[in-house]
Amino acid sequence: MSPFTRRRLRCSSLLAFALLPAALAPPTVRAADDAKPRPGDVRCRATWCCMGINWYVASPEDLGGSVAVTFRRKGTSAWRPALPLFRHLYGKTTMFSGSVFRLAPGTDYEFRLERTRPGGGTAVKTVAARTLDYPRMPSRLVRVPAGGLAAAQEKAAPGTVMLLGKGTYPAVRLTKAGKPGAWIVYKAAGDGEVVIEGRTEIRADYVWLHGLTLRDPKNAVQGSHKGICITNCRIHSHYAIHTARGSENYFIADNDLHGDANGVFSFGGEGVDFGSDRGRCGNAVCFNEITDFADGVSYGRGDIDVYNNYIHETVDDFIEPDYARENYRLWNNRCYNSMCGFSFQPMKGGPWYLFDNVNVGAYLHALKVKDITGPSVIVGNTFLTKSSRLGQGGDILRGWILNNAWLRATKGPLASSGRFRPGISPVRVDHNAYGTGGGEPWSGIGYKDLARKHGWDKHSLYVSYQDVLQEKVALPAGKPYYSSKLQGKPLPKDWHFDHYLLLPKPGGKLIDAGAALPNLTGPYLGKAPDIGAHELGLGSAWYGPRTWDEDSGLIFGLPKGWKKAPRAKPAKPGAVMLTCESPQIVALLHLEPAQGEARWQQARKVVAENAGAATKVLEFQDGLTARLYRKGNSALLIAQRIEPEGVLHVVVSCRQADLPKARLSMFQFVRSLVR
Numbered sequence: 001m002s003p004f005t006r007r008r009l010r011c012s013s014l015l016a017f018a019l020l021p022a023a024l025a026p027p028t029v030r031a032a033d034d035a036k037p038r039p040g041d042v043r044c045r046a047t048w049c050c051m052g053i054n055w056y057v058a059s060p061e062d063l064g065g066s067v068a069v070t071f072r073r074k075g076t077s078a079w080r081p082a083l084p085l086f087r088h089l090y091g092k093t094t095m096f097s098g099s100v101f102r103l104a105p106g107t108d109y110e111f112r113l114e115r116t117r118p119g120g121g122t123a124v125k126t127v128a129a130r131t132l133d134y135p136r137m138p139s140r141l142v143r144v145p146a147g148g149l150a151a152a153q154e155k156a157a158p159g160t161v162m163l164l165g166k167g168t169y170p171a172v173r174l175t176k177a178g179k180p181g182a183w184i185v186y187k188a189a190g191d192g193e194v195v196i197e198g199r200t201e202i203r204a205d206y207v208w209l210h211g212l213t214l215r216d217p218k219n220a221v222q223g224s225h226k227g228i229c230i231t232n233c234r235i236h237s238h239y240a241i242h243t244a245r246g247s248e249n250y251f252i253a254d255n256d257l258h259g260d261a262n263g264v265f266s267f268g269g270e271g272v273d274f275g276s277d278r279g280r281c282g283n284a285v286c287f288n289e290i291t292d293f294a295d296g297v298s299y300g301r302g303d304i305d306v307y308n309n310y311i312h313e314t315v316d317d318f319i320e321p322d323y324a325r326e327n328y329r330l331w332n333n334r335c336y337n338s339m340c341g342f343s344f345q346p347m348k349g350g351p352w353y354l355f356d357n358v359n360v361g362a363y364l365h366a367l368k369v370k371d372i373t374g375p376s377v378i379v380g381n382t383f384l385t386k387s388s389r390l391g392q393g394g395d396i397l398r399g400w401i402l403n404n405a406w407l408r409a410t411k412g413p414l415a416s417s418g419r420f421r422p423g424i425s426p427v428r429v430d431h432n433a434y435g436t437g438g439g440e441p442w443s444g445i446g447y448k449d450l451a452r453k454h455g456w457d458k459h460s461l462y463v464s465y466q467d468v469l470q471e472k473v474a475l476p477a478g479k480p481y482y483s484s485k486l487q488g489k490p491l492p493k494d495w496h497f498d499h500y501l502l503l504p505k506p507g508g509k510l511i512d513a514g515a516a517l518p519n520l521t522g523p524y525l526g527k528a529p530d531i532g533a534h535e536l537g538l539g540s541a542w543y544g545p546r547t548w549d550e551d552s553g554l555i556f557g558l559p560k561g562w563k564k565a566p567r568a569k570p571a572k573p574g575a576v577m578l579t580c581e582s583p584q585i586v587a588l589l590h591l592e593p594a595q596g597e598a599r600w601q602q603a604r605k606v607v608a609e610n611a612g613a614a615t616k617v618l619e620f621q622d623g624l625t626a627r628l629y630r631k632g633n634s635a636l637l638i639a640q641r642i643e644p645e646g647v648l649h650v651v652v653s654c655r656q657a658d659l660p661k662a663r664l665s666m667f668q669f670v671r672s673l674v675r
Contacts, residue, residue, distance in 0.1 A: 037093075042113065044129035045303040045327070047282050048105045048251070048675065049621060051129055052303040052327035055085060055096040055113060065117040066426075067096045071519075073622075074108035074128060075597055081518035085113070086399065086425045088374035090325060090349035097326040099353060101519055104623030105675060106133035106644030132282065133644050134675050135183060135208065135229045135251055137161060137553070149174075149186065149196070158182035158206070166192025171199045171216070178206030183229065187211055190550070202228055209233055211548075217260075223247065224275060230255060232548045238268070240293070243283075244275035250283040254545040254555070259293035261315045263493070265339075265486045269293045271311070274300035285309060287557075287672075289544040295320050296335070302326045302349070308674070310544035312336040312499065315491060317343045317368065318359065325349035326374075330357060332533075334543040337361040337496040339482060340368040341383070344391075350374025350425070351399055355520060356533045356541065360384045361497040363480040365391045369418070375399030375425035379520060382502050382532040383407060384465060386475055392418030393442035397450075400428045403514035403521075405532035407465040409475050411437030416444045429456035431515045433463045433531045461509055468508040471500045503664075504536050511536055523618035538618070539664035542672035552576040554589055554648070557672025559665035562587075574648070580665065583658035587669060593646040602647045603640050626670045628663075635659040639670045648673065 037043065039058040044051055055067060070079035085096035096115070103109060108130045115123045138159040144152040149172040152162050159182035166189070178184040184204075188194040188211035195213045202223030213234045214220040220237035221230060226248035230241060233255045240257040243250060257271040271290035274283060281303040289310045290296040296311035296318050302325040311318045311333060318335040320343035321328040330353065335341065341362035342354060351374060359366055359381060366383045369391035376396065380403040387408060390396055393415025406414055413436055429451070434441045440448055451457050465473060478495035504510040514521070514529035521529050525537045534540055542557040549556070549564070552575055558564075562585070565577040574591025594602050607617060607627065618626045623642030628635065637652035650670065654662040 037095075042125055042127050044111070044127055045281055046129055046131050047284055047303060047305050048132045048134055049101070049103050050303075050305055050327075050329060051100045051103060051109065051111065051131065052281075053085060053098055053100070053111060053113070053127070054326060055115070055125070057094050057096070064119075065115055067098075067113050067115045069098065069100065070112045070114075071100050072110055073104075073600070074110050079112060083377065083518065083520055086351040086375045086377075088326070088350045088423070088425060090373060093349075095326075097349070097351060099327050099329060099351075101329075101331075101353075102619075102621030103131050104621075104642045105131050107131050107623070107642070132249065133181070136181075136645075137187075137210075138182060138185060143189065148172075152186075156184045158184060161185040161187050163187060163189040164194045164212070165189050166194060168195045168197050170197060171201075172196060173201040173203060174207050175203045176207075177204035177225075178208075178227070180206065180227065182206070183208040183227070185210055185229075223250075229253075232545070234258075236260075239273055240271050240290075242270070242273045242275070247275045248282055250274075250285075252283075252285045253287050254548065255288045256545060257288055257290045257293070259291065261292045261294060261313075263315075263491050265315050265489055265491055266294050267316055267487065270295050270298045271314075272297045274298065274304065287542070287544060287546055290314075298322070300324050300328065302328055304328050306330045306333065308332045308541055308543055310334050313496070314338040316340065318362070319343070320345070320368075321352060322346065323348060324352070326351065327353070329353040331355045332357065332541040332543070334358045334499075334541075335360065336499050339364045339480075341366040343368040344370060344372050344376075344396075346371030346373065347376070348373055351377055353377045353379075354381060355379040356522065357381045358502055358533050360500070360502070361386075361476070361495075363388050363495060364482050365389060366414075367391065367396060369393070369396050369415075372396065372398055372421075373423075375423065376401075377520075379403050379517060380514065380522075380529070380531075380533060381405070382534070384409070384473070384497070384502065386410060386497075387412065389413065390415035390442075393447075394418035394420040394445040397427055397429065397442070398423045399425055401430075401432065402428065402517065403431050403529060403531050405433045405435070405463075405468070405510060406441065407433075407435035407463070407468075408437070409435075409465055409473070411439065413439055413443040414441045416442070418442075418445060420445050420450055427454065427456075429454075430459050431513060431531065432457065432460040433468065433510055433513070434460065435463050435465050435468075438462050459513070459515070461513065463509050468505055468510045469500075470503045470505050473500055474498060501534075501540055502532070503534050503540070504530050504532055506536060523620060537663065539667035539671075542668055542674075546672050549576055552589070552591075554591070555673075555675065556589070557669060559668050562665070562669070574646075578669075580662075583654055583661045585652065585654045585658075585662050585666065587650065587652040589648060589650050591643065591646050591648050595645070599642050599647050603642060606638065606640055606647075606649065620671055621674060624670075624674055626667070628666075630656055635662070637666050637670065639673070641673045641675075 067085035069082040085098035158179040185208040206227040208229035219239040224244035294316040478492040480495040510531040512526040546557040578587040626639040639650040641648040
């Protein structure tokens with residue numbers, strides 16, 4: 001049965017994928033392959049900036065106790081704490097699962113797992129795994145002959161960039177494969193728009209589409225292989241990117257994905273749709289703008305990273321990891337206006353991670369909770385709705401819910417149905433800000449008694465959305481509704497929220513009211529993190545597509561008012577200057593080549609040379625740091641990013657008098673450098 005047919009039958013297709021192979025150190029580890037796991041196996045599944053870990057156990061009765069996680073870069077001595085693994089059961093498979101975040105690409109790490117059993121005794125395993133290297137453009141260039149893409153494949157070879165001249169090309173089936181580290185790239189030559197009119201079928205490994213316009217009424221890009229990259233493209237379709245059986249290591253970044261919903265309600269049409277239940281994992285969807293679909297990002301089996309996307313005006317869900325199992329991760333996404341926000345229908349296994357997201361204007365359910373079998377980690381999100389609720393409030397209480405701003409603009413609970421089913425993982429609920437008008441957050445389940453019994457919400461508080469946000473939020477006038485008869489009908493035109501940034505108000509109740517969590521909580525300036533998706537003084541994350549600079553080879557976001565400065569002399573590779581006129585800001589970027597541990601030694605040197613010049617080094621993730629300090633009449637932001645081939649050094653300068661105005665865009669720029 002086709003996924004399109006399944007979608008119509010269920011309002012949700014069953015799309016999932018299996019496990020990513022990773023090089024692990026025996027004898028304590030088995031590679032994450034297709035072999036059936038044995039009790040005692042530990043398997044790691046790498047993406048570019050995260051590591052998923054599964055420790056398989058013998059039976060549900062053996063799931064007691066806890067597993068603490070520490071990690072370090074291979075060859076270093078200090079172990080750093082991460083979140084623990086979470087217990088869960090799916091079918092006959094029992095395991096502890098979890099993720100380590102904010103890792104550097106192309107880097108070897110060690111992970112120390114210490115299991116403590118309820119009756120006493122511990123078991124320790126140390127596993128080694130490497131994060132994935134980000135794709136790099138090959139240097140060999142070949143111009144596509146007049147015969148078009150089909151003829152060009154005859155000249156294509158691994159490690160080749162096939163340059164497409166401006167014009168319109170017909171539908172194509174790409175069957176020539178590249179190799180790991182040596183993609184076959186189909187790229188716009190730069191002399192005008194390159195349009196592929198019709199479906200682009202990718203039927204080979206390590207194929208890369210870059211800078212193209214892809215259009216098809218049904219499905220613009222379809223593939224089922226591994227190592228596929230789709231970057232900096234403009235895609236217009238009902239299903240923009242649809243993967244199928246065997247999809248693994250897809251890197252989908254900096255694209256403009258535009259659907260065909262046109263304000264008409266539909267359960268069909270996806271921005272990114274991860275393929276069948278026999279698919280693979282290790283996929284990333286990041287820094288895209290996704291709009292006018294039923295759903296922004298859908299499905300997958302596990303170990304998928306969805307981050308820094310700008311998803312808006314979807315008519316069903318922002319993101320639906322439906323049918324996924326362990327280690328599905330959503331963070332730093334900015335989502336506006338949909339029927340539902342993030343979907344749990346169903347969740348199989350766990351944990352799922354949702355952190356630092358902005359989720360606004362889901363008029364039915366901010367979280368569509370319908371079937372949960374495992375734990376979730378819901379941390380540091382900002383939810384704002386006019387009156388919507390969770391689908392089943394009690395069911396979501398199966399993991400950690402911390403540091404979230406749950407803001408309703410009208411009085412009422414977050415949910416009033418479901419029941420408390422704690423499962424086999426510990427439940428932790430605290431440091432949340434509830435904008436419910438003073439009422440208990442989840443009604444109908446005896447929440448106050450549960451909170452008292454389990455020690456929840458000791459540091460949580462009640463707030464009003466008007467008092468804790470910098471912007472004055474105007475509520476939409478419309479009253480959207482949902483019914484089975486809505487399919488194919490136009491949506492109300494006055495139901496959506498404007499796209500606010502939702503920064504916390506200085507001195508408000510959200511400031512310094514959160515809890516610091518190892519490896520998950522981002523940088524913060526006060527005595528504790530702020531509640532919600534943003535930290536006061538550090539601006540916001542970068543959302544949506546960035547600039548792929550052809551001259552320098554660098555990828556960065558350009559905040560409003562910024563532009564690339566012309567250079568009198570040709571810049572050496574990996575160098576670029578950016579400017580802003582009001583306020584006056586200058587940014588210099590330069591990539592200094594280095595290999596292995598020498599990269600980290602260079603980064604430490606930069607910090608040491610500026611020691612004492614600032615009160616704090618802000619670590620956005622492992623290998624991306626920033627330091628803000630004053631020097632003379634200038635304020636300087638020194639930042640660096642660890643790359644597989646070296647260190648990207650960044651110096652951002654502005655006048656001290658302009659620092660209050662410049663701070664937001666300066667930090668937004670630095671955080672766009674995350675790959």
